[in-house]
Amino acid sequence: MNAVEIVKAVKDARIPATEITGKAIERIRQVDSEVRALLTPLFERALEKAAEIDRKIEHNQDPGPLAGVPVVVKDNLCMRGLKTTCGSRMLENWCPPYDASVIRFLEEAGAVVLGKTNMDEFAMGSSTENSAFFPTANPWDRERVPGGSSGGSAAAVACGYAPLALGSDTGGSIRQPAAFCGVYGLKPTYGLVSRFGLVAFASSLDQVGPFSRSVEDLALALNVLSRPDPADATSSRRKRPDYTACLGKDDLKGLKVGVVTEFENYPVQPEIREALAKIEAILRGAGAEFVPVSLPATIEAGLPCYYILAPAEASSNLARYDGVRYGISAKAENLMDLYMKTRGLGFGPEVKRRILTGTYVLSSGYYDAYYLVAQKARIRISREFREAFLHADLLLMPTTPTLPFRKGEHQDDPIQMYLSDVFTLPVNLAGLPGLSLNAGYSSSGLPVGVQFVGPKWGEETLLAAAEAVERVLGKPACALGGD
Amino acid sequence: MRKPNTPVIGLEIHVQMKTGSKLFCACSTDYIGAVPNTNVCPVCLGLPGTLPVVNRKAVEYAVRTGLALGSRIGLSTRFHRKNYFYPDLPKAYQISQYDVPLAVGGHLPIGEEQDRKWIRITRLHLEEDAGKLVHSARDGRLGNSEYSLVDYNRGGVPLMEIVSEPELATPSEARDFVSRLRQLVRFLGVSDGDMEKGSLRVDANISLTGPDGELGTKVEVKNMNSLRALERALEYEIARQQECLGRGERILQETRHWDDGKGVTCGTRGKEEAHDYRYFPDPDLPPLVLSRDFVEEQRRLLPELPWDLKERFVREHRLSIEDASVLTELPGIAKYYEKCIREGANPLRAANWIRTEVMRVLNEKRISIEAFALSPEKFCGLLARIETGAVSTTLAKELFEKMVDENLSVDEALKKAGSPSGKVTGDDLRKMVNLVLERERLTVEEIQTGKDAKGKKRSFLCGLVMRESKGQADPGEVRKILAEILDR
Numbered sequence A: 001m002n003a004v005e006i007v008k009a010v011k012d013a014r015i016p017a018t019e020i021t022g023k024a025i026e027r028i029r030q031v032d033s034e035v036r037a038l039l040t041p042l043f044e045r046a047l048e049k050a051a052e053i054d055r056k057i058e059h060n061q062d063p064g065p066l067a068g069v070p071v072v073v074k075d076n077l078c079m080r081g082l083k084t085t086c087g088s089r090m091l092e093n094w095c096p097p098y099d100a101s102v103i104r105f106l107e108e109a110g111a112v113v114l115g116k117t118n119m120d121e122f123a124m125g126s127s128t129e130n131s132a133f134f135p136t137a138n139p140w141d142r143e144r145v146p147g148g149s150s151g152g153s154a155a156a157v158a159c160g161y162a163p164l165a166l167g168s169d170t171g172g173s174i175r176q177p178a179a180f181c182g183v184y185g186l187k188p189t190y191g192l193v194s195r196f197g198l199v200a201f202a203s204s205l206d207q208v209g210p211f212s213r214s215v216e217d218l219a220l221a222l223n224v225l226s227r228p229d230p231a232d233a234t235s236s237r238r239k240r241p242d243y244t245a246c247l248g249k250d251d252l253k254g255l256k257v258g259v260v261t262e263f264e265n266y267p268v269q270p271e272i273r274e275a276l277a278k279i280e281a282i283l284r285g286a287g288a289e290f291v292p293v294s295l296p297a298t299i300e301a302g303l304p305c306y307y308i309l310a311p312a313e314a315s316s317n318l319a320r321y322d323g324v325r326y327g328i329s330a331k332a333e334n335l336m337d338l339y340m341k342t343r344g345l346g347f348g349p350e351v352k353r354r355i356l357t358g359t360y361v362l363s364s365g366y367y368d369a370y371y372l373v374a375q376k377a378r379i380r381i382s383r384e385f386r387e388a389f390l391h392a393d394l395l396l397m398p399t400t401p402t403l404p405f406r407k408g409e410h411q412d413d414p415i416q417m418y419l420s421d422v423f424t425l426p427v428n429l430a431g432l433p434g435l436s437l438n439a440g441y442s443s444s445g446l447p448v449g450v451q452f453v454g455p456k457w458g459e460e461t462l463l464a465a466a467e468a469v470e471r472v473l474g475k476p477a478c479a480l481g482g483d
Numbered sequence B: 001m002r003k004p005n006t007p008v009i010g011l012e013i014h015v016q017m018k019t020g021s022k023l024f025c026a027c028s029t030d031y032i033g034a035v036p037n038t039n040v041c042p043v044c045l046g047l048p049g050t051l052p053v054v055n056r057k058a059v060e061y062a063v064r065t066g067l068a069l070g071s072r073i074g075l076s077t078r079f080h081r082k083n084y085f086y087p088d089l090p091k092a093y094q095i096s097q098y099d100v101p102l103a104v105g106g107h108l109p110i111g112e113e114q115d116r117k118w119i120r121i122t123r124l125h126l127e128e129d130a131g132k133l134v135h136s137a138r139d140g141r142l143g144n145s146e147y148s149l150v151d152y153n154r155g156g157v158p159l160m161e162i163v164s165e166p167e168l169a170t171p172s173e174a175r176d177f178v179s180r181l182r183q184l185v186r187f188l189g190v191s192d193g194d195m196e197k198g199s200l201r202v203d204a205n206i207s208l209t210g211p212d213g214e215l216g217t218k219v220e221v222k223n224m225n226s227l228r229a230l231e232r233a234l235e236y237e238i239a240r241q242q243e244c245l246g247r248g249e250r251i252l253q254e255t256r257h258w259d260d261g262k263g264v265t266c267g268t269r270g271k272e273e274a275h276d277y278r279y280f281p282d283p284d285l286p287p288l289v290l291s292r293d294f295v296e297e298q299r300r301l302l303p304e305l306p307w308d309l310k311e312r313f314v315r316e317h318r319l320s321i322e323d324a325s326v327l328t329e330l331p332g333i334a335k336y337y338e339k340c341i342r343e344g345a346n347p348l349r350a351a352n353w354i355r356t357e358v359m360r361v362l363n364e365k366r367i368s369i370e371a372f373a374l375s376p377e378k379f380c381g382l383l384a385r386i387e388t389g390a391v392s393t394t395l396a397k398e399l400f401e402k403m404v405d406e407n408l409s410v411d412e413a414l415k416k417a418g419s420p421s422g423k424v425t426g427d428d429l430r431k432m433v434n435l436v437l438e439r440e441r442l443t444v445e446e447i448q449t450g451k452d453a454k455g456k457k458r459s460f461l462c463g464l465v466m467r468e469s470k471g472q473a474d475p476g477e478v479r480k481i482l483a484e485i486l487d488r
């Protein structure tokens, strides 16, 4: 059952929320030993929360728009009194004294959190192999990675742990694992979803967003998640639409879909090219028109720009882990020793690599050559997208250049790993919404994803187009024999 | 051009603002005396996932201060992160303003009318305060400590950093500058400006000009916790630098700490670490955009500035500059004085009484004028009696004591003084005069033998009688009776 169906069944008192939760837990128990998507299960708490929903139903109280819907959330979202590790040794046993705003929104809406999902340490990575605890498997081929950094959330939805999951996307961390795991993943417009309680990686790029296996679930989740938040100064105050209202249209007549000319020659695996053609045909069939758009600066500067700005912000955001107040604290001789040992022990190699890069590009003497140049490139990229959206309502793009790669394949080659974000990270740089959807499977049975990118606040267009595709291809399948 | 060997002093002043809540969270700014680490929340502790939201009031207060200094207010400014590791800085960066401060330019007047000097302000910006470290070492330094304790109660309290141009030429000018600025923030109600409590902190940059008047190497002096300490530290530092140069040595560019007990400045031991703060715009905070209407609203809320008020007191009430200075030092005193004037008090007498009696009581009781029980109305009742001669100065002082202690009106105090009829007159008074003359027979003789050409001795006797009557006699009647008896 998808989330919309669960809400209906629970509200109509046909199925108790506790039963839904119980089944989800059963499913997790059945497959998580193979997939390892969860870092911290919260089963008892989930059953209690579900019982609360059932009590509300019994007393004719409104249980909320996500009544009884099981969800799993990435382990960089704070939950009061519960471990929030960010996939790092540094925060191995850290329990925040507050909830992330999005967690509060979900629980107020009646969603039931089943657990915290595995991730690349501090959301830095594209394979979930950078988790300090264990890697997560791709449910469609356990020798392969689920993508990252929200790999645990994507894999969990793909296996039917829950119809909904939360991830965070700084350079593709929702969309890339969504593509690798064959589910929907939405990175909202920067400022649409509150970041309060999301442990920061790169503040100007981070956004929280949902995974699902149906478009209507994605819209339903976005309705709940997109509340303006006074605790986040970058949360937009604009009025939010009802994202489910844009669904159920007969066709896409009048919709202009842009195809980026510069991506035509970019090395992309043939299965992904074929998937793009398939989606194009479906959209044309629904009445959409196709137009070429040009993003030269984005292709040229996007990757280096991102790998300057994101580490720069990260180096500052992660400086607070110093062993003084919380998290691990090394035995040390003096203050400097405490800093060095704590950070040496607490952070994994990829996090260290980015902190070093970020510290370097902000240093006096290098700031102008790196940080400032990257900021200018970012402005150029945003402008380029803005101009493209004068001609197109949305862009059709690959989510990733490759299909899910093997575990360990890129572990010793960070550049190869970084390249897997080439189509996703410009979207973060420009603060735009991006939706990755499943476009079928390769001959070897691996999911193939593509993404829609919209103008700022263009989530409705993305959802409508994704729904048109879903009508033809059906909802994404559940991995490992689930339903 | 400056003469050789002239001190050049610039100041950086951090002012804690009384905004009620911290710069980026809802914790209180009133942390003094609180149990360590109780005035904190996830935001000011910089816990993972938390985000700052700018306190509007801090912006208002800083804008008002900028306007009072005649600065240009930036309508679009931003916050930067100043990155460095230290245990009192929970995020390992301080949110501060860097390339685009809230206010630029302006000036602050020092000195009195005839030699008034306007010291230019470089900039004013907003930033958050850090926590406080307590090191276990005897010398209070981290390096020698076995352990250190940290208290984040102060972390995140809003600060204005105000930087002056290096235009101060003497320690006393520097002192004057800080004292004028302190007076200003008190008048604006944005800070208590208390140096001892650390709500106003001064760092001084000081150098001596070279043989051709060129600027010398700058030394930063910190840790002056009072105006006097500031003046002493600068005097010491000037002498030290002069001696240094006299010996043909070079001045080291460094930060020195003032040791108030020893009366010396000490260099930071070992190598000075070159800090690279890696400033960059804080991505958690959008640009701070202010409308012109907002700025004009803040301008409308400005009170009369203390230096204008002082001049007005001199002009309108014919006070001496000194009286006016004392009365305008604190906004509460100035307000009290003005209320007295509105009550019809004699401006000079009111000024004199506030300066001496009222301020003495405030000092003795260690209270502020706001906590002073006696209302200006009651106080003026007393002044009025002195004015009409109904109460002598001596009695007035006694009555004042009573009025303050028991919060009485002058009439109530008179009743309590044990003279229900209120007056000693007629035969009662004549008896009292005779009694005094009896005791002062020697003086009487001197007067009667013509040894009181200036009438001083007669006045002395008159005073004695007034005292005897506890001020309940009319001085005129006393003189009349005295004349009758002495000139008989």
Ligand SMILES: [Zn+2]
Pocket: B022, B025, B026, B027, B039, B040, B041, B042, B043, B044, B045, B156
């Ligand atoms: Zn706080």
